[in-house]
Amino acid sequence: MHNKNKYLTVFLFLLPALALFIGVLVYPIIASIHHSMYEYRTFTDPGEFVGFKNYIDLFNSQYDFGHAIINALILAALSVFIQLPLSLGLALMLGKGIKGERFYLSVYFMPVLISAVVIGMLWEKIYNPIYGLLVKSFEAMNMSSVLPPEGLLGNPKTALMAVFLPTIWQYVGYHMLLMYAGVKGVSPELREAAMLDGATSGQVDRYVVIPCIKPIIKVSIIFAITGSLKSYDLIKVFAKDAYNCSYKVPSLLLVRYAFNNAGGIASAIAVLMIIMCFGFAILVNWMFKERNPYGAK
Amino acid sequence: MEQNNVLTTDIEQYSVKKTNKVLKALIYVGLVLWLIIDLFPLYYLLTFSLKSSAEITGTNVIGLPKEWLWSNYTRVFNLGKKVDGVRHFFANGGLEKCFSNSVLIAVATIVICLVAALMATYAITRIVWKGSKTLNSIFMLGITIPMHVALYPIYASFSKMGILRSYSSLIIPYAAFSLSMAIMVCTGFMNDIPKELDESACIDGCGLWGTFFYIIVPLMKPALATMGIYIFLQCWNEFMFASVFGDEAHYTLPVFVSNLKGSNITDWGLVGAGLVLATFPMLLVYVFMSRRIQESFMVGAVKG
Numbered sequence: 001m002h003n004k005n006k007y008l009t010v011f012l013f014l015l016p017a018l019a020l021f022i023g024v025l026v027y028p029i030i031a032s033i034h035h036s037m038y039e040y041r042t043f044t045d046p047g048e049f050v051g052f053k054n055y056i057d058l059f060n061s062q063y064d065f066g067h068a069i070i071n072a073l074i075l076a077a078l079s080v081f082i083q084l085p086l087s088l089g090l091a092l093m094l095g096k097g098i099k100g101e102r103f104y105l106s107v108y109f110m111p112v113l114i115s116a117v118v119i120g121m122l123w124e125k126i127y128n129p130i131y132g133l134l135v136k137s138f139e140a141m142n143m144s145s146v147l148p149p150e151g152l153l154g155n156p157k158t159a160l161m162a163v164f165l166p167t168i169w170q171y172v173g174y175h176m177l178l179m180y181a182g183v184k185g186v187s188p189e190l191r192e193a194a195m196l197d198g199a200t201s202g203q204v205d206r207y208v209v210i211p212c213i214k215p216i217i218k219v220s221i222i223f224a225i226t227g228s229l230k231s232y233d234l235i236k237v238f239a240k241d242a243y244n245c246s247y248k249v250p251s252l253l254l255v256r257y258a259f260n261n262a263g264g265i266a267s268a269i270a271v272l273m274i275i276m277c278f279g280f281a282i283l284v285n286w287m288f289k290e291r292n293p294y295g296a297k
Numbered sequence: 298m299e300q301n302n303v304l305t306t307d308i309e310q311y312s313v314k315k316t317n318k319v320l321k322a323l324i325y326v327g328l329v330l331w332l333i334i335d336l337f338p339l340y341y342l343l344t345f346s347l348k349s350s351a352e353i354t355g356t357n358v359i360g361l362p363k364e365w366l367w368s369n370y371t372r373v374f375n376l377g378k379k380v381d382g383v384r385h386f387f388a389n390g391g392l393e394k395c396f397s398n399s400v401l402i403a404v405a406t407i408v409i410c411l412v413a414a415l416m417a418t419y420a421i422t423r424i425v426w427k428g429s430k431t432l433n434s435i436f437m438l439g440i441t442i443p444m445h446v447a448l449y450p451i452y453a454s455f456s457k458m459g460i461l462r463s464y465s466s467l468i469i470p471y472a473a474f475s476l477s478m479a480i481m482v483c484t485g486f487m488n489d490i491p492k493e494l495d496e497s498a499c500i501d502g503c504g505l506w507g508t509f510f511y512i513i514v515p516l517m518k519p520a521l522a523t524m525g526i527y528i529f530l531q532c533w534n535e536f537m538f539a540s541v542f543g544d545e546a547h548y549t550l551p552v553f554v555s556n557l558k559g560s561n562i563t564d565w566g567l568v569g570a571g572l573v574l575a576t577f578p579m580l581l582v583y584v585f586m587s588r589r590i591q592e593s594f595m596v597g598a599v600k601g
Contacts, residue, residue, distance in 0.1 A: 009505050010420045016409075017417035017436070017476060024447055024473030025439050031450035043453040090331060093324045104328050106587045107335055112594070113579055115534040117551040118572050121558065122342050125565060131354040133341055169338065172331075177591055178598050201320065219598045230443045233536040237555060251445045255541065258449045270446040281441050 032270040040263030047264070054268040063257070063265060065272075068248040074160060075167070075249070076228035076280075080221055083168045087175035087220070092205050094176075095183035105180060108173035116170070120237030123166040127152045153238055159247055163235055171227070175220045182213030218288045225280045229273065250276075342576075346370075346569030353565045369570035376557075376571075390545055392574060395553040402467050402549060403532040407525045410472040414479035414524070415517060419509050421480075422487050423495060433484070439477030444470070448541065455542070462544040470538055475528045478597050482527075485596070486520035487513065526586075526593040533579065550575050 036054050039047030058065035090108065094101045111119070126133045129151030138144045148155035152162035186209050194204045210217075232251040239247045250273055258266035345353045346369055347362040357363055377391040417436070421429045447470055455461045490513065498508045536551040543552060557571045583590055 006424070006505075007426065010424055010426050013416045013420035013424070013505075013509075014432075015416075016413035017480065020409075020413055020469070020473040020476055021436065021439065024451060024470050025442055027454075028447040028450035029442070031453075032446055035450065043456060090328070093328055096324065098324065098328065104332060105591070106583075107332055109587075109591055109594075110339075110580060110583060111335060113530060113534075113583055113590070114576050115536065115551045115554065117534075117536050117554045118576050121554060121568065121572055122338055125345070125568075126338065126341070131358075131565075133358065136358045169334070173335070174594065177595060181595050216598070223598070226441065226443070230445060232445070233534075233551070236536070237558070251443075251537070254445055255448065255537065258452070259541075263449060263453075266449050270449065273443055274446055277441050277443055 028270075029274065032267040032274075035263055035267035036271050038264050040267065041261045043263065050264065054264045055272075058265060058268055058272075063253070063262075064248060065250070065253060065269065068250050068253050069272075069276075071160060071247070072229050072231070072249050075164060075231060076225045078164050079167070079171075079224040079228050082164075083172055084175055084217070084220055084224060086168070087172050088179055088210075088217070090172065090176045091179035091183050092209065094180055095186075095209070096201070105177065109177050110173065111170045112174045112177075114170070116233035117237055119166050119170055120234045123162075123169075124153065124238060127162055129154065159238075163231075163238060163247070166234060167228075167231070171224075175224065178216050178220055179213060182216040183209055186212045214288065218284060222281050222284050225284070226277045229276055229280070342569055342572055345565055346573045348566055348569075350563070350565060366566060369566040370574065372567050373571045373574055390548070392553060392571075394546075395548050395550050398464075398543075398547055399533055399549040402464055402471070403529045405464065405468045406471040406475065406532050407528045409468065410475045410479050410528055411521055411524060413472070414476055414483050415514065415521070416509070417476075418480050418483040418487050419513055422484055423492075423508075423513070424505065433480075436477050436480050439474075440481065442474075444474045445537065447474070448537065452541065461542060462547060464547060466542045467538055467547070467549075470542075471528075471532050471535065475531060479524050479528070482524050482596055483517065483520050486517060490516050522589070523593045523596050526590055527597060530590075530593075 035046075037051055038049055041047055057063060094104055098104070125131075129135055129147070129149060132151070134152070135144055135147055138147055148158060152158045190208050190212070191204055194208045199207065230251055231249060232255070235247055235249055235252055236255075239252060250269055254266050254269040254273070257263070257269070341359070344360070344362055347365050347367070348357065349364065349366055352363060374392055377394075420426075421433050421436075451470055452461070455466050460466050494512050494516075495508050498512050503511065533549075534551060535549075536555070539549045540552050540555065543549065548556070554571060554575050557568050
């Protein structure tokens with residue numbers, strides 16, 4: 001009797017969270033898997049059962065999803081290998097007890113709060129091939145021939161880079177903040193001990209601080225990769241202007257097909273996105289486990 | 298303890314002398330350089346929002362405006378509204394409407410998400426029952442699930458239920474996708490509350506509900522503040538659902554901004570003023586609450 005009561009209470013406490021979780025997270029995943037096996041030309045009509053045809057079709061030239069995945073992976077790689085080292089560098093520099101470190105920290109973090117839509121619109125102006133800040137400053141240095149005449153966004157070769165630059169600008173501060181918190185958390189005794197042993201400031205960073213903040217670097221890497229796989233807002237703003245294949249990313253295609261009579265295809269993209277996000281999260285976790293010398297302890 | 302401090306300062310002085318001046322200078326150069334990179338686009342935005350098209354496009358690209366055109370700002374406020382009998386064409390109800398939509402949606406999301414998360418966390422961490430650990434790990438999986446996945450199925454079911462193009466069509470998905478993070482953060486905070494408090498409340502005749510309302514909730518205020526800020530910013534900047542699920546009456550600020558592009562592509566002053574109005578209130582709040590806001594972003598990543 002008492003036990004029964006307890007389970008009822010537990011259930012009541014869990015009810016709101018479970019309703020949200022099952023209704024908006026679990027159900028869509030199951031529905032996506034189901035939908036991805038059908039045509040779904042409209043929202044109400046499943047159409048024919050096609051099995052895995054949607055997944056195969058995704059990669060042919062009509063839907064060109066392979067291109068989108070490659071673009072997303074390039075963005076992810078750029079984030080991990082350019083943006084994170086930059087953040088780490090800034091965090092290490094700030095961690096040395098610089099005068100005014102709070103000020104630097106706060107300014108660096110500021111762009112994180114700005115909506116990606118605003119940032120997209122602003123950078124579009126900066127990139128404008130005729131009047132933009134970029135072309136004007138290159139003109140002033142007599143180097144405007146370096147830039148493509150149709151603008152960085154218009155040129156298929158530079159478009160992805162043009163998408164990446166504002167992303168760095170916005171998110172370096174975020175990763176820097178996480179890493180800075182880690183750097184500050186390294187106990188001063190460890191640094192002192194290393195310095196007493198004759199380590200230079202660079203060696204302390206390399207052999208003491210970075211190994212200590214490995215868990216945070218791991219989280220940053222996971223966030224950077226999944227964030228790149230999901231990136232939508234910024235690219236949507238840019239792509240409205242000049243749609244070309246150099247912008248294709250999974251989420252953009254998902255929205256496009258979802259509302260263009262190809263719900264099955266959109267659902268297949270959704271399923272692949274979940275798999276990729278989880279896959280990378282597991283992969284990064286595994287990589288950090290293998291190389292952690294203290295892991296066995 | 299005293300001695301220890303003396304030792305520390307000695308080492309630091311020693312090490313500062315040893316880490317040569319060049320390195321120190323390089324550090325400052327690097328920091329200031331990124332400071333400029335960070336601030337310059339914002340400065341550019343602020344100045345071109347006050348310039349005329351002629352100045353922006355040729356005569357005065359980078360400098361301060363020669364003529365401060367505040368009319369750019371009044372024109373933003375007129376978008377989507379009837380002025381002098383003429384409705385300015387714009388695909389939403391105007392800046393104030395979008396602003397209040399954003400606030401309403403964010404606040405409702407925070408309330409729903411935090412209530413659900415607090416109750417769930419209480420059931421998971423404070424009540425002993427089989428399967429609580431498993432359920433917690435299932436909730437944690439939610440952090441990795443991208444929101445995009447829900448777009449198509451939720452659109453379909455919302456349109457079937459007839460709640461598409463309403464506030465709840467945005468509030469429900471936002472609350473659900475912040476839930477996992479909120480439960481994680483609440484678990485961290487709740488584990489810090491000593492279990493003895495629950496036990497003494499129980500001895501005093503307080504039931505589970507009573508303990509929850511009178512003991513746990515008041516002590517969770519810091520967690521709620523931190524999580525509230527985080528959820529607020531997530532909702533405030535969300536664009537994909539807001540643009541797909543909303544309509545003229547329910548658009549939020551990011552959609553307002555993206556709509557500026559449509560008909561005003563050449564009118565940079567107007568677009569700039571719109572961007573500033575959509576962004577700077579938040580930055581102003583940040584100036585006064587920078588530490589709290591930063592903490593709210595850290596707690597999710599670090600506690601995980």
